[in-house]
Amino acid sequence: MDWLQVVVLAVVQGFTEFLPVSSSAHLILIPALTPWNDQGLAFDVALHLGSLLAVMACFRHQIIAMLQSSLAALRGRGVDTEARLALALVLATLPVCAIGFVLHDLIEGQLRTTPVIAAAMIGFGLLLGYADRGEVGQRDEYRVRGRDIAIIGLAQALALIPGTSRSGITMTAALLLGLGREAAARFSFLLSIPVIILASGMEILTLSRQTAPIDWATLLWGTALAGISAYLCIRLFLAFITRLGMQPFVVYRLILGAWLLWLFYG
Structure with a gap:
């Protein structure tokens, strides 16, 4: 990989991981639409690690509070709002784990095509x-109910289809259930943490079986650039989402989807 490819892929991954535009679709499309070869599994792992570090840095205080409350609850000291939110994130992660395990080969094979990505976009x-x-709900992430958790969890499983966007579909479900824009975004971002950890763990297991040499310098640069981009993206998104809404991202998805269809069928 040359350095231009490293920078482009890392910045694209960082910015699109948490926007409702599908990072996986962009990472699939870049090598498909450029002379660059596929970046490989090791670099994908590095980019996801950068995104994980970014979201954990952004929500570090909330994560610490959830961990402390969860440990207190396990010791029988009662369940507060932070512990309930932590449990909600765990439960909402279960559907994507189960469905991803069962349909892994289908998702990685037949669904990773330009028409599927375009249709999902x-x-x-x-x-x-x-x-x-119009007007959206006002509930925050601490007031999600059991039905909300189930629906958002099942919606997240749809993000296994390339082009769907994990953040996009979970925000969509949260908005339909009555959460506010910022709350929907925060819940979606927090929900990415267990998903990225589990997905990266599976990728690392696969990578550990390979014997090809690893370019550590490239991986470290990819992790750093993806992390910085993702951190800036989260901060900017939360700062402006209440005023901007989701419509600019809807327009982007429609334009990109239509362009992909034209490229494939035109």
Whole structure:
């Protein structure tokens, strides 16, 4: 990999991981639409690690509070709002783990195609636009109910389809259930932590079986650039989402989806 490819892939991954535009679709499309070869599993792991470090840095105080409350609850000291939120994140992660395990080969093979990505970009983009129409709800992430957890968890499993966007579909579900824009974004970002940890763990296991040499300098640069980009993205998104809403991302998804269809069928 040359350095231009490292920078482009890392910055694209960092910015799109937490925007409702599908980072996986962009990472699939970049090598498909450029002369660059596929970046490989090791670099994908590095980019996801950078995104994980970024979201944990952004929400470090909330994460520490959830861990402390969860440990206190396990010791029989009662369950407070932080412990309930931690439990909600764990439960909402279960559907994507189960479905991803069962349908792994289908997802990694037949679904990683340009028409599927384009259709998901357009279809789920329209759904996001519908969820964000007019006035949205006002509930925060601490007031999610059992039904909300189940629906958001099942919605997250749809993100296994390339082009859907994990953050996009979970924000869509949260908005439809009555959460505010910032609350939907925060819950989605926190929900990414267990998902990225589990997905990266599986990738590392696969990587450990390979014998090819590893370019550690490239991986470290990719991790750092993806982490910085993702951190800036989260901060900017939370700062402006209440005023901007989701419609700019809906327009982007529709344009990109239509362009991909034109490239494939035109």
